[in-house]
Amino acid sequence: MKQYKCLLFDLDDTLLDFKIAEKFAFNKLMEQNNLPLTEDVFHRYCAINKAVWDDFEKHLLTADEVKYKRFELFCQAYALPLDAVVLGDQYLENLSQSYELIEGAIDLLDRLKSNYKLVLVTNGLSKVQNPRIHSSRMNEYFPLVFISEEVGCSKPSNEFFQHVFNHLGEITKEDILIIGDSMSSDMLGGRNFGIDTCWFNPNQQARKFDVTFEITRLNELNMILL
Ligand SMILES: [Mg+2]
Incomplete structure (x- = not known):
């Protein structure tokens, strides 16, 4: 050997466990913004997030763009009149708090x-x-x-x-x-x-x-x- x-x-x-961290951060974000939380909404966000990170790995997006692009797309998907930059910052703050x-x-x-x-x-x-x-x-x-x-x-x-x-x-x-x-x-x-x-x-x-x-x-x- x-x-x-x-x-x-x-x-x-x-x-x-990043999946637990993502779920924690997302759930908290929905609460903070008085948005309904269903498994469907979470899965849709995960799909958007994965696509954005895939683009990052291919050098199509910068790390900074990743932070907000996913919420821009999420808000578009549900026609939410929310600020993607605010959501992005709240989400990162939540994410940094989970370390399972x-x-x-x-x-x-x-x-x-x-x-x-x-x-x-x-x-x-x-x-x-x-x-x-x-x-x-x-x-x-x-x-x-x-x-x-x-x-x-x-x-x-x-x-x-x-x-x-x-x-x-x-x-x-x-x-x-x-x-x-x-x-x-x-x-x-x-x-x-x-x-x-x-x-x-x-x-x-x-x-x-x-x-x-x-x-x-x-x-x-x-x-x-x-
Ligand atoms: Mg990994």
Whole structure:
């Protein structure tokens, strides 16, 4: 078994449950604006949000545009006479307050922290991710944190991975494994950059291309990293 020295961890839906965070933030936003909340409304928002983030990953939108574009489209979808900028800011504030852990995350990091250089690599917005990283105590496990908005580019770009790599010190690409739930950002970016990849795939979706490892629960990493 290959001995890695450095582990790059994605944050959302790998260590923290972003689906819970999104639902919390959205529910609170509906309450704050006296809007009715149904599963249908939430699913529609999620579809809009995903499309907007897909555009961001393709460099069609900037991080700043993502914040408001999703609510502009949401208001259009329901013909709501609300200010997308106000909704966007309220939503981000709500989102920054939720930091539910993925099962097994802390146990795993406790076991890994003394044997590996742990690095957090997340596509997201500073004012959302930084409070969540601190509230969940992820900062105690990750001496190095890279948030795409702060880096100025995002996964899966080579530019993002090169920026991270430049801060790792005496580490070669062979020493690195990236662990994440996203094929399109974590796995694709890792593969293109030439590092090993571990796909966290709890819902057992079909692979779009080969990865080095695939796990469905975080504790399965123990078997890869023995
Ligand atoms: Mg993720």
